[in-house]
Amino acid sequence: MRDGAVSARGKVAIEKGRRLTGSLLVVCVLGTALGVAGGAQAAGLVTGKQIKDGTVTTKDVRDATITTDEVEGSSITPVDIAGDVRGPKGPQGDLGATGAPGLEVVDFAEATLDLAAGASGVRTATCPPGLVAVSGGPAAAQGSPVRVLDNAPYGTVGNERRSWVTRVQNDSPVTVRVDIWAACAEVR
Structure with a gap:
């Protein structure tokens, strides 16, 4: 055989490879499209009732993604917040009564x-x-x-x-x- 010449058997293998590659490409595109659509659909279906208490942590929530508009009034109390929740220091009070002599x-x-x-x-x-x-x-x-x-x-x-x-x-x-x-x- 000369260089560049392909046997009949080789031509059949090349044709099968092209068909297989095309089929795989179609399957991959369809799978990706369904995965993206399915994920978007699943995200819309998850509710707070379906999430077990304590399973969503601060690592799961991106910064600034939950705002005060999304929190029901009075549903978060100081006890729910870790850290110091004290406000600014107030004015000094009146002097107390003199204690008993010691x-x-x-x-x-x-x-x-x-x-x-x-x-x-x-x-x-x-x-x-x-x-x-x-x-x-x-x-x-x-x-x-x-x-x-x-x-x-x-x-x-x-x-x-x-x-x-x-x-x-x-x-x-x-x-x-x-x-x-x-x-x-x-x-x-």
Whole structure:
């Protein structure tokens, strides 16, 4: 055979290929047209009732595609919006009423207790006249195994609860010095 010459069998194959290519082209064009039309039709048929809650997210909605005209009045509340929904700061309000007078610690009282090994003891720290014991407790050298048995204000309303009483136990094998203190306040 010469160059460029095609056998009879080759001519038949070429003709079949042309018919097949033409048929495929028609099928592709029809498929694309139906796909576009079908998609447009499907988009028109989807309603809010068909969308399961929580399946459409912000990633699914393009920016500026939903406007206030498309949202039913009062259907979105501040709870529905993530982030800070506060408005601008308003004017300062009126000054409130003066509160009840508080306590001011003005002095400390102290008492000392030397406890022998294994012994327990009680001491009371008493505030000066006109002051009330509002807090108190024991203070021993760091690492001293002293156990607090009682720790409370002492006195009655009649004598203004001027004292703080503490009872401690020395659990060490040596004598320990314990300071009992009271915070004394002026009640206005």
